[in-house]
Amino acid sequence: MLVEENKPLAPFTTFGIGGPARWFAQATSEDDVAEAVAWARGRSVPLFVLGGGSNLLIADAGFAGLVLHIALRGISVAQQPDAAIYSVAAGENWDSFVQRTVDDNCAGVECLAGIPGTVGGTPVQNVGAYGQEVASAIHCVRAFDTVTERFVEFAAADCGFDYRRSRFNTTDRGLYIVTRVDYRLTLGGAPTLRYVDLQRAFPADSGATLAEVAEAVRRIRQTKGMLLVEGDADCHSAGSFFKNPVVTEEQVKHIALAAAKEPPRFPAGSGPANAGRVKVPAAWLIDQAGFAKGFTNGRAGISTRHTLALTNRGEATAAEVLALANDIANAVEARFGLCLEHEPVLLGFKSGSVSPGGRAVAEDEQKIAPR
Ligand SMILES: Cc1cc2nc3c(=O)[nH]c(=O)nc-3n(C[C@H](O)[C@H](O)[C@H](O)COP(=O)(O)OP(=O)(O)OC[C@H]3O[C@@H](n4cnc5c(N)ncnc54)[C@H](O)[C@@H]3O)c2cc1C
Secondary structure, eight states, X not given: XXXXXXXXXXXXXXXXXXXXXXXXXXXXXXXXHHHHHHHHHHTTOOEEEESSSSSEEEOTTOEEEEEEEEOOOOEEEEEOSSEEEEEEETTSBHHHHHHHHHHTTEESSGGGTTOOSBTTTTTTTTOEETTEXXXXXXXXXXXXXXXXXXXXXXXXXXXXXBTTBOGGGTTTTTTEEEEEEEEEEEETOOOOOOSHHHHHHSOTTSOOOHXXXXXXXXXHHXXXXXXXXXXXXXXXXXXXXXXXXXXXXXXXXXXXXXXXXXXXXXXXXXXXXXXXXXXXXXXXXXXXXXXXTTOEETTEXXXXXXXXXXXXXXXXXXXXXXXXXXXXXXXXXXXXXXOOOBOSEEESXXXXXXXXXXXSOOBOOXXXXXX
16 A cells, blocks of 8 residues: 655545645555555554545645545345345445446436545445435445444444534544445335426436436435535535524524524424424525635635535635635624534634534544554
C-alpha cells in the first residue's frame, strides 16, 4: 500500500474545499484496509475513512492523520425466486449501482438515483430521498472492526438505522470501516411513488418503470441543484447541510407563533423515539429566519435552487462555509428556539469552532486508538 504525504484533499470532495492530508492511502482490497489500520496504529496516527467526499467539509488546515480512500470495487448478484441480493464493494459509485439495479428490473433503490458518493457511504447516514432510505434495502453490511482488527457482518436490523443515522455515525462512530454492502432488492417490483413530485409525474395507473422513475428523480434533483453536473455552481456542496428537525407538537405551536403561520410538517418516521413527533423542513425554518436561496456571504452561499444546500461559489474556504452555517443556525435558534443539526461530517475542525454554543459537535477525528 502506497502512503503519500501532504496530499491535497479538496479534489476528493464535492465542495472542492479543504487542506491536505498529512498521509493518504488508497484501499483497493480488504487486506489494504487492515494494513492501513495497522499502519496508523503503529504510528499512533489518527485515521479518517474517505468515500466519495460528498458529505464532507474538510478544514482549510487539512487533516493531520492518515486519510484512507476507499476504492474497493466489484459487484456480484445472487438470484432468489423473487429477489436479488447484490453484494457491492464499498468503493463502487452509488448512482452507477442504482442504474445497474433498475436496468436489471430490481426495485428498492430507484428513488435514490443521483445521490453522489460511494456504496460504503450509504449505510453510514442511512442515505435517503424521494420516499426511500437504504435502511429498507440493505440486507447486511460487512466492515472491518478497527479495535479487534477483524471483519464483521451486521444484519440491517443491527445497524441502528434511523433518519440520517446508523450505528456507524452515532454509537460506533469511527469504529468500523465498511468494505461491502449487500442489498436485497425485489425482482420485478413496482417503483416506490411516495414522493409528491413523483406521484405527479407518474399517476397510479401509469405503469412507470423503475428506470423511468430513477431518471425522473435525477431530473428533479437537477432542477434543485442536487445532482452533480459539470459546470453547475449549485452542486459544489455536500447536499443538504442541515437535517430536518424532529419536533414535538408543542414545538410546532411555538414555531407557528414565532412565524405567524403554520409550518409545513411531515411524518417523523416509525421509531419509538419519534412517537408524537413530526419533521419540520429545515429549509422552511431557514427561509423564515431570513436566509433565502442565493444568499451569499463572500465566496460561500446558499444554493440558488435549494435553501438547504450551502455552496462553494468559487474558491470559498471551509472557514467561510462554516461561518455561514453558524450564522444560519444562530438565526434559526434565535427565531424558533431550535438547534439545527448539520448533516455533513466536519473533518479537521477544532471543537468549539462549530455553531457557537456547542450545538454541533466538530469531529476532531481520532479514529484509531493506539493499543
Ligand atoms: C449534490 C448532493 C446531493 C446529495 N443528496 C443527498 C440525498 O438526497 N440524501 C442523502 O442522504 N444524502 C445526500 N447527499 C450526501 C451524500 O451524497 C451521502 O451522504 C453519501 O452517501 C456520502 O457518501 P460518500 O462516499 O461521499 O461519503 P464521504 O463524504 O466520503 O464520507 C461521509 C462519512 O461517511 C464515512 N464513510 C464513507 N465511506 C465509509 C466507509 N466505507 N466505511 C466507513 N465510513 C465511511 C466517512 O468517514 C464520513 O464520516 C448529497 C450530497 C451532494 C453533494
